[in-house]
Amino acid sequence: MNNRDKILELAEITASNRAGIGVFGEMNFSLFAGETAIVVGASGTGKTTLAELILGELRPEFGSVSVFGRIVGRKNERNLKDIRQKIGGVGGIFDLIPNRSVAENVIYPLIIKGESVSGNRLRQILMQFNLHGRRKDKAFRLTRGEKILAMLARSVIADQPLLIIDEPLERLSPELSDRIVEILKRLSAAGHALLILTNGKTPIEIPSAQINHIRDGKIL
Amino acid sequence: MSRIFFLLGKSLGDIGRRPIAAFGALLSLLLLFLLFDIVWISSLSSRKYYDNLVSGIDIEVFIDDSLPDSSFMATQMAISKFEGVERVDLITKDDARTLLVDIMGVDLLNGLEGNPLPRSLVVTFRENFLNNRALGNYRKRMMEFEGVSQIFYAQHLLEKAENARMIISNIVIYLGGAILLAAVLNLVNSIRLSARAREFEITQLRLMGASRFFLLFPFILEGFLFSFLASMSGWILLQYGTDYFAFKGIEIMFPSIPEIVFFCLAASVTGIIGGYIGSRKIL
Numbered sequence: 478m479n480n481r482d483k484i485l486e487l488a489e490i491t492a493s494n495r496a497g498i499g500v501f502g503e504m505n506f507s508l509f510a511g512e513t514a515i516v517v518g519a520s521g522t523g524k525t526t527l528a529e530l531i532l533g534e535l536r537p538e539f540g541s542v543s544v545f546g547r548i549v550g551r552k553n554e555r556n557l558k559d560i561r562q563k564i565g566g567v568g569g570i571f572d573l574i575p576n577r578s579v580a581e582n583v584i585y586p587l588i589i590k591g592e593s594v595s596g597n598r599l600r601q602i603l604m605q606f607n608l609h610g611r612r613k614d615k616a617f618r619l620t621r622g623e624k625i626l627a628m629l630a631r632s633v634i635a636d637q638p639l640l641i642i643d644e645p646l647e648r649l650s651p652e653l654s655d656r657i658v659e660i661l662k663r664l665s666a667a668g669h670a671l672l673i674l675t676n677g678k679t680p681i682e683i684p685s686a687q688i689n690h691i692r693d694g695k696i697l
Numbered sequence: 698m699s700r701i702f703f704l705l706g707k708s709l710g711d712i713g714r715r716p717i718a719a720f721g722a723l724l725s726l727l728l729l730f731l732l733f734d735i736v737w738i739s740s741l742s743s744r745k746y747y748d749n750l751v752s753g754i755d756i757e758v759f760i761d762d763s764l765p766d767s768s769f770m771a772t773q774m775a776i777s778k779f780e781g782v783e784r785v786d787l788i789t790k791d792d793a794r795t796l797l798v799d800i801m802g803v804d805l806l807n808g809l810e811g812n813p814l815p816r817s818l819v820v821t822f823r824e825n826f827l828n829n830r831a832l833g834n835y836r837k838r839m840m841e842f843e844g845v846s847q848i849f850y851a852q853h854l855l856e857k858a859e860n861a862r863m864i865i866s867n868i869v870i871y872l873g874g875a876i877l878l879a880a881v882l883n884l885v886n887s888i889r890l891s892a893r894a895r896e897f898e899i900t901q902l903r904l905m906g907a908s909r910f911f912l913l914f915p916f917i918l919e920g921f922l923f924s925f926l927a928s929m930s931g932w933i934l935l936q937y938g939t940d941y942f943a944f945k946g947i948e949i950m951f952p953s954i955p956e957i958v959f960f961c962l963a964a965s966v967t968g969i970i971g972g973y974i975g976s977r978k979i980l
Contacts, residue, residue: 554908555908560906571904576714588703590906
């Protein structure tokens with residue numbers, strides 16, 4: 478994918494969250510391939526709603542959402558499926574499947590796409606994320622930090638060009654936070670587009686990242 | 698292909714992960730199918746019983762006294778040539794009187810002038826030849842012969858048996874339909890509970906871009922397996938179970954093997970539909 482390809486574009490969006498409360502009004506936002514955007518907003522300002530709009534889980538009242546050059550809409554299931562397969566998710570609405578093993582959770586995006594993964598590649602990724610020792614454990618046994626790592630590993634193994642990362646550092650120790658930030662920097666350097674949603678309480682410093690704030694229903 | 702194997706393994710694993718719920722669903726389906734099988738067998742057996750009853754019937758043709766002996770013999774010959782007729786026995790007036798004495802123990806006609814009992818022909822058919830429809834046709838044809846005054850063949854008994862058979866047939870249709878509906882509803886509810894229990898997992902898979910088929914497959918497979926196993930087990934249980942029961946005078950009739958196979962396949966398709974209906978709302 479060319480670095481100047483616009484992979485995400487939300488135009489003139491007016492949308493409400495699942496509770497029916499209006500959160501965005503004529504909001505515009507875009508992200509290019511390989512770019513990192515940090516969207517800062519207090520709780521309830523619409524960070525999760527933004528993720529849901531991108532994934533087609535919520536539909537805007539007005540405006541259009543385009544991901545990888547395709548309009549997101551519920552009517553075309555195949556379109557939506559293809560878009561979602563290219564998006565990795567960490568935190569927020571994304572989670573691991575609790576009663577599946579860590580290894581199963583990590584390879585799920587590949588199984589869904591009908592691709593196979595070698596045992597070596599899986600081991601390599603799990604070791605890279607310090608999860609190899611826990612590969613057979615059920616996901617519900619993991620700590621929050623380990624879950625974040627497993628979700629990042631899941632995105633890396635599937636080589637997804639866009640990652641939506643919702644509050645990645647919340648309730649994590651400073652050491653683990655530093656580790657996660659390092660991984661995010663590496664992913665950004667490797668050409669993944671990152672959309673990081675945070676309340677701003679724990680600063681996330683990623684070089685060349687654009688910082689946006691949600692204010693008055695707009696992303697500025 | 699690997700995805701199909703993964704889905705198969707995952708689906709079977711999901712069933713194995715909740716053995717009590719799976720066993721409960723399977724058992725309730727089995728009982729419903731078993732009930733349907735019993736109703737079906739009852740219908741077939743009652744039909745067979747009725748057919749046996751009809752096929753063992755003799756027709757007695759009473760001949761008017763005014764008919765000359767030559768015509769009487771001609772009628773006997775003509776009837777003996779009917780298809781399926783094994784023999785035609787002649788009962789003379791004297792034979793009739795002897796039979797009456799045998800039945801009553803005394804000669805009720807003693808003292809009467811002459812013998813008022815009619816001559817008759819007793820028509821016996823080949824085994825398993827006669828049925829109610831043929832019986833009606835023969836009655837009509839025999840009545841057309843000259844001098845035939847009355848035809849008797851335990852018509853009232855047959856009518857009662859026919860009514861009983863019709864009632865059983867109606868019960869089979871309505872009860873069978875109700876049982877199958879209950880089986881489908883049972884399956885739909887069981888799959889729906891299973892889907893609800895996996896709602897979180899389904900949401901996550903959907904967010905990862907899983908197709909509708911990928912999400913539906915485990916539930917459809919579950920519906921198929923439960924229905925197929927329950928319907929097959931029902932027939933196997935009955936096949937062996939009936940060895941322990943014997944009903945005097947009633948032969949237990951099973952559907953043919955192709956009919957049983959068709960029923961199990963139909964039940965499996967119903968299971969697939971139930972699996973789809975049970976899970977589609979969650980998706």
